[in-house]
Structure formats: structure tokens, C-alpha cells
Amino acid sequence: MPVFTRLRQQPGTPEATEDQNAPAAADGEEAPQGSPAPDDESGTDGAGGRRKEDRRWILTALSAALVLITLLLPNSLAALRPNRFTRIPAEAIIGAAILLALPRRPRTVTAATAGTALGALTILNFLDMGFREYLGRGFNLVLDWSLLDDAQAYMEDSMGAATTVTATIGAVLLAVLLLVLTALATVRLSNILAAHKQQATKATLIAGTVWITCSTLGLQLAGMPIASDRAASALAIQARRVQDTLRDEAAFAKEAKADTFGATPPAQLLPDLRGKDVIFTFIESYGRSAIEDPIMAPGVTSTLETSTKSLEAAGYKARSGWLTSATYGGSSWLGHSTFLSGLWIDNQQRYRTVTSGDHLSLTKAFQKTGAWDTVGIMPGIQKGWPEASFYGLDKVYDAFHLGYKGPKFSWSTMPDQYTLEAFQRMVHGKKRDKPLMSEIILTSSHQPWAPIPKMVDWDSLGDGSLFDAIQKEGKKPQDIITDSTKSREEYGKSIEYSVTSLTQWLERYGTKDTVLVFLGDHQPIARVSGNKASRDVPVSIVAKDPKVLDKITNWNWTDGLQPAPDAPVWKMDAFRDRFLTAYGSTPHPTKD
Template identity: 75%
Template sequence: MPAFTRVLARLRALPRPRGLARLRGPGRPRVLARLREARDAHPAAARGLRRTVHVLAAVLVVGALLMPNTAPSLRPGGFTRIPAEAIVGAVVLLALPRRPRVAVAALYGAAIGVLTVLNLLDIGFYEYLGRGFNLVLDWGLLDDAQAYIEDSMGRAAAVAAAVGAVLLVLLLVVVMALATVRLGNLLARHRNRATQGALIAGTVWITCTALGVQIAGLPVAADRAAETAQGQTERVLDTLRDEAAFAKEARKDSFGATPPDQLVPDLRGKDVVLAFIESYGRSALEDPLMAPGVIDTLDARTSALARAGYRARSGWLTSATYGGSSWLGHSTTLSGLWIDNQQRYRTATNSDRLTLTKAFQKTGAWDTVGIMPGVQKAWPEAEWYGLDRVYDAFELGYRGPKFSWSTMPDQYALEAYQRLEHGRGHDRPLMSEIILTSSHQPWAPIPEMVDWEDLGDGSVFDAIQKAGKDSSDVIADADESKEEYGRSVQYSVDALTQWLERYGTDDTVLVFLGDHQPIARVSGHGADRDVPVTVVARDPAVLEKIEDWNWTEGLRPAKDAPVWRMDAFRDRFLRAYGSVPHPTGNKG
């Protein structure tokens, strides 16, 4: 024992490392010493500052616990409620000794920070896609969001947004943890009063719950954070359960075993064009700011096509997506499956499901072509869709400027289709899928129609693009976003119907529709998911086949025209044109 005492004495006699000297004892940093001096010299100001920090920490934590997950719910009344999670947290922290209390408070605060991030993600997803954030499926869409910002506002803005988002997440989690630790220490220093306050708050919460007390239409007793955690958990569980159920559903196909000679026999010899217009939704025809111009365009183009010998019928489809994720709308329309998330999309595209385009390919009576100006990377889905040849953004010969996200104007894409496929002459008719992207957000700058003879390689659009509006200005103004969105839809409809008027024949059948409604700030919060769908042809027999659909005559569907779910279109179309169902996958 004496030997141990001597060793300990020698260790104590050793000089301290500088770092430790700075952290402990009389050698602590000068900054901390000056702060203490200032606090001692101005006790009232220090006390006021300390109380202010306490209040800010409480406001931050309570505000996070009450934070809603939709933009319309972000109103002052929503933050005047009593959060059950704050009461429970206070009770737990009061019951713990110092070290466990600090650890639990930090973890609790970090968890609140994570829930706040999830609420912010929900707000963004509801604004753009009309649904909440899915923890299982939606991380890949964040990359798409960055790419969209880069295309719309430049690479610097995209990098800044990505870095800012990461820093915001880290800051929220760290600051929330520090705030709860501070509040936990405050509760411990005033244990008696804090215990009484927690008891009173709990009694008030229970009483308000029992009586249903409300302020501004909201219950005073709140459990928002628990609702957020429960909602996210249920989404994850629903997603996991849905995977197996949807795979089974995808195997059941009414036309999966139909022989080639019994698929679309009533369209033999026709060139069938199926075109999707980006974000072409019901709002374009009904919103007071957008509708007048769009309706005028649809009516004018109906008359122009009639003079060229074409007739049209129009109705409504309810899209599987909203605000974005266009591929979900495309795949739903063509597969007859309700594909409303990325997991379903992956399952469907890895199945043997007969798509509408593949039905034409399977007959051997059509060549199938895809015009995809929005595709800028490998696209293996082409085989599932049944497309013999796909032209992506780099294969259409365009040398002009991009129009924000859209790689090329719709008019050019249609002229390239005419040059490369439709006007080239084939031994068999064409079944073509065309994606038109000029009406993709942010709707600035917007192309303008030019003389078809002047399109060339697209360089003619340089001056139009430079003279167009700046996307950042349009994004910042909701009304201007609506107006420019309406103009972009007018442009897309003009380009498509002028192409038909110019290049269509007696054997051309055009089917065009929107893939989804525009984002909520344009279509309106709570807007439906309906999109217009139209069939145009010169041959009267083509429209006679769909007479019992009761669609509206012309390019503009009546407000009360029939509304189908988008996944119903494939089967209705196949049946209308003579296809005979031969189901697969009904066993097991």
C-alpha cells in the first residue's frame, strides 16, 4: 500500500499536458474566464440571457412536438396546444438521476429532431406529390429533386441546396438534443415546482381530452409527435405488406394469354400514337387563372382538326400519381395495374405483365417505337413496355438549348419522330409511345411554336429560350406559376395537334392524355388526381368502337364526363378494339 501511495504521489507531481491544463483548474481558457467575469459584473443581464435561452429551448421543443406535416396546417393556432409528449418527457426526466437524465434528454431531443425532419419531408412531398414521405421507398427521389433543381436553377444552386439540407438535418438534431438537455437540467434544479407543473399540465391535458376542448377547430390536448411516429410506422408496415400482395396481383392478367391474332384486331393497319403530356391535369381546364387560355386552345384545335377531317372524344382518368413521378402514370396506363409507388413500379417492370404497347408488339403486325426526350440514362424498362426501338434525349438530333428541365421543345421531338420513324415508311404500321416534356415544371422558359420547315437541328430555339422567363422568378410566385403552367399546356397541345394536322393520315389514331396533375401550389391543395384523355381519328369506325364510353365530343372533356381510374384504361381499350380476354395467374 505505501508503494502504491508513492507512485500516486509521483504521478500527481508530473506536469499536466497543456490541453488538460486548458480544460481544468486555474488554466482554463481566457475566453471562458472573461465570460465569467462579464457574468459576475452584470448579473441581471446574465440572468436575463439565461432565462431567454431557457424560453427559446422550450419554444423550440414544444414547437417541434406540435409541428404539423402539411403546409396548410402551418398556422398559429396549431402551436397553442398542450403536447402530451412534453408532459411525459418532463415526468421521465424528473425521475432520473443526473447522468441518466442527461443521456435520456439528449436521445429524446435527437428523436424530436428526427421527427421534425420527417415532418418537413412530408410537407415537401405533399406540396409536390400529394402524399407523405415514405421511409422505405422515397430516398431515391431526393436525388431526382436535386437533379430537378440543377436543371431549373443551375448546379451551384443544386449543390447549395443539398449541402444546406444536410446541415439543416444535423443542426435540427443537435440543437434539439441540446435544448432538451438544458430543459432537463432546469427541471432538476426546480424539482418541486416542476413536479407540480407536470401534474397540473397532465390533469389539464386529460380534462381537455375528456371534454373535447378545442381552440380554432383544433383539440387543445395534442399528441402530434406520437401521430407522426405512428403514421411513419404504418406507412412502412403497409409498404412491406403491399409488396407481396401486389406481386400476386401483377400475375393476374386478363389478357396475359390472349393469342396474337386476338389482340386489337380492329386497329390492324392503323398507325397508333399514344402521347403523354407532362402535368396535363383537370386543373388546367378548371382553374380560373389557367382555364381560359387552355380552353380556347382546345376549342380552336378541335375546330382545326375537324377541318382536316378528324374527330375526337375526350374523358377523364384518375392518375396513380400527383405532381410528379410521371413514370408511375405511364406504367399504370399501359399495364392496367395501379402503380402508385416505386416499389410497385419495380415489381411490375420485372414481371411478365402485358402492357398496351407490348400487346401491339405481340401481334407481329406493328413496329413499336418510343420517343423519350426526358430519358437521359439507361432505360431497361423499354423491353417490359414492348418497344422495339427507343429514342432518348441524345438520339433525336437536337442541338438547341434546354428549356429548364425539358431537354427539347415538344415541337422538335414530334418533328424528329416524323423524320426518324413516322415519315420514313415501314412495312408494318407503327405503335408509338411519345412523352412530351415541355409542360414539365418549373414552366419557364416556355418554347414557342415556329414554322415546321425552320426546325432544323433545334438551334432556332436559342433566341426563344434566352428571351423566356427565368425559372427562379416563376417558382417564387404561385400565380405566375399557374399562368406559365397554363401556357405550357397550350404549347404542348398546339404542338401535338399541329403535328397530327400536318402529318396524320386516314390511318392515324392519336390517343393523348396527361400523366398527372401539376404540383399542389398550382393545382391547389386537396385537388383531385384527374387528367384529360382524348382519342382522335379520321376513320369514323375508330370512334364508333368507343361510343359506349360516353366521352365528350372534341378535345375538351365536359366537367361531368365519365371518370375512370387510370389502371382501367388498358383493358377498356383492348376490349373496345376487339381483343379477346384469356386470363393468366388466377390460381394460387
């Protein structure tokens, strides 16, 4: 509030009047000579003045705390510890020096702009925290805004529409409030600096000297360097991500045009699999942690051992290895496209580039030969899916075309057992003139892993209505979603269910010509797999014909459905070319 000069009438002097020409002083400015100090409480109750003064100091302290927190806030939940906030931020010292040198109006504009920028940086840090927790990477300013829609859809499926709307509105309001509060806080602090310019200048010089000394000597407090440039580093990281993304876009477009098998004639593609029904199946979030984590592994490994024995009794053999996925915790489509394209697809821009081009996907190679009918079973697809052309699928059965009348299980539109039975009924079990190549996505192991379906009698599946009772008896997402141990337990059970559904289907409906390739698309989120988990996923090939597995003997994979800890680990984009080569395809490269 402006403070106006007031003159009191003194005895024996002419009557004083308010000086209309005296300059006004803004809050925090030094008042003109002869004026009372800002917020002078003359003529007011002393206690009321003290209360006002106390409120001002509280607001100032809160402003300083807010600015300090935004300057020192880390961008991962694992790093969110008290010792992160016991440091001296270089940005605060530099900012104070700049503000002290500016006149009132430029100072106010600069402070407000800097405060808003700090608020925006804090929002980015929170987004980084969320993305690291769920996807194992930071937020990309260029590519990741579209994923927020997917996150909202996931929340709606898991927590309900009302909760999602409330949370979305709350998040937007909090973001706006943060921007406003950081701007107001920096303006207030800038005014305090100006009001005490001499003392503030000395304090800034001392702080700068201390920071340089601490930085030079590498001094630490509570295990962290005392001298901090966290905010500047965070800005540099975001800028580097943007630059790398823009450079990568052009480089990858060129890379995607080169293809080892892009010009291979149809007759020279996959000759050693002719006559076989080949099925590529992705199990959602089936990662290495499911086999090695002490909480999840006992149930999962027991299921793999039992399933291996059952398949062997039915005449099947299996071999298994590891693939390092291009994604982690989510964005399954990046794992699918990496596996099938032979290109490393680790962001949305790369995905859009490759799926809109004519690079040869593994599944399209089957279509190109003309020797197979090709089909996609996609229960997770609930909208238009133009990528079907890239994957070379003659027909796609999405969530609305599989005849399911039962309940959803959180995000998953239908249980895996039903999906596989519908595949048998509508596609695999029908007479055909050609063998079949199928791509199947199983979704029951999708987070939040509650409720989870249970296996039922295959002959009783019908239209899926019998799952109503199972869904109602199952756990609620909100009961486990914030509990790491419960999430790990339920995740393990979901993997057991998906593996059991798939292997029982193969025992029941497979033939001597069936070749099953199944794998995980990525590891589960960090809260389940751990902050230092690898990106490895299991991959298995199962067949009755011994010649099929003989072709991959030199891969040195482990016998059975469970890969050994020291089994070979390949990057996921290496699989396409190795598979095509193993089964007789002749390279004829296209060039960029």
C-alpha cells in the same frame, strides 16, 4: 460546468481548505448540502452575474420554444398556422414525468435520445411538407429516398448547378444542426427539471390534469383542440406507412401475376386496329385544373376548341373523357405505367415490381401480335432505361438520339414541336413493311414552366438551333417558381403549347390510318392545381376512320378534345382492359 464546494476562512476558526472529497454537482443538479447554489456569483460583479443569469434564462426559453415547436409542428404547409402552436403537448408532460424519475446519467442519455428523435421527426415533417406540396402525398420512409436524387436533378436543371449544390449543402447542414440543437435543448430542460424537482413535479401533475380535462371536454383555443398528441400521431403515421408499404409489396407482387389478357394468343390481340398507326402520347402535367381553373382555363379551353375545329377541317374526329391518375404533381412514370399496365402503380416499389416482371403492358400487346413495329420517343430520358423491354418497344429514341442542337428549356431537353418533327423525320415518315405503334412523351409542360418554347414554322425547325433566341427571351424559373399566380399562368401557356404542337403535327402528317391517343400523366403541383384538386387528367382518342371511334361509343365520352365536366371518370388502371376489349381482344387470363 461542475460547481465545486468552496469554503471561506472565518475569523477565529482554523484555516478552511477545499474539500477534495465533496461530490460535484452537474449543471441543473441540486448541489450538496452546505454548498452554494449552482453558478453562485459570490465575489463577482453584480451586473455581470445578472447578465449571466439573463443569458441562462434566454437559453432555457429558447430550448423550451424549440421543443414545443418540434412537438406541435404540422406536416403540411396548409396547416402551418399560429393556432397549431397554442396547444398543450401530451408528449412534453409524459417526457417530464419520465425524466424527473430518472437518476442523472440515465436522465441525460434519455433526454439526448428523445431530443435527437424529435429532430428526426421534425425533418420528416418538413419532408412531408415538400412531398405534399409537389406530389400530393406524404414522404415514404421506405420508398422515397431515391426521389431526392430526382429532386436534386430537377433543381439543377431549373436553378443551375451552383444554386443546387449550395442548397443541398445548406439542407444537410441544417438537418444536422437541428438534430444537435434539439438534443441539447432537451438535455438543458431535463437539468432544469432536476434542479427544481419539487416545483417541476407539481407543475407536471397540474399540466397532466389540465391536459386530461381539456381532452375529455374537447376544449379548443383558436379553433384547435388545446390537448395535443401531435408528435405521437406523427410517429404513428410514419410507422403505419412503413407497415403498409411492406405489406403492399408482397400483395402487389401477387396481384401483378394475374392478368386478364396475359395468355391471349397474338392473333386475338387488337384485331380491330390492324393496319392502323397507333400513337400513345403523354403530355406532362396535363391535368383537369388546366381546363377548369379560372386563371388557366380560358387559354387552354380556347386552344382545345380551336384545335378541335382544325382537326375536323382536316377530317379527324375526337372523343374525350377523364382518368384518375395514380400520381399527382410529379413521378410521371407512375402515371405512364398505370395507364399502360392496367395496374395501380402509385409508388416506386410497385413500379419496380411491375416493370421487372412479364405483365402485359398495352404497348407490349402491339409488339406481341407481330403486326406492328414499336418505337418509343423519350426526350426526357437521359440515362439507361431498361423499362423499354416491359413496354415492348423495339427501339427507343432518347434525349441523345433525336438530333437536337438547341438549348434546354429548364428541365425539358427540347421543345415538343421539335420532338414531334424529329419523330416524323426519323420514324413516322419513313417507309415500313408494318404499321407503327409509338409511345411519345412530351415534356415542354414540365415544371417550373419557364422558359416556355414558342411555335415556329415547321419547315424551319432544322436541328433546333433557332430556339436559342426564344430560350434567352423567355422567363427565368426563379422569376415564377415561388409565385403561385405566375406559375399558374405559365403552366397554362405550356399546356397550350404542347396541345398545339401535337394537333398541328397530326394535321400536317397524319393519315387516314392514324389513331392518336393522348392524355395527361398527372395534375400539376398543389401550388398550381390547388390543395383540394382532384387527380383527374383529360384523355382523348382522335382518328379519321369513323369505325375507330364507333368502337368506343358505349364509353359515353364527349365529342371533341375537351371532356365535359360530367364526362365519365375512370381510374387510370381501367383503361388498358377497356381499350383492348373495345378493339376486339379476347381475354385469356393468367393466374397468380
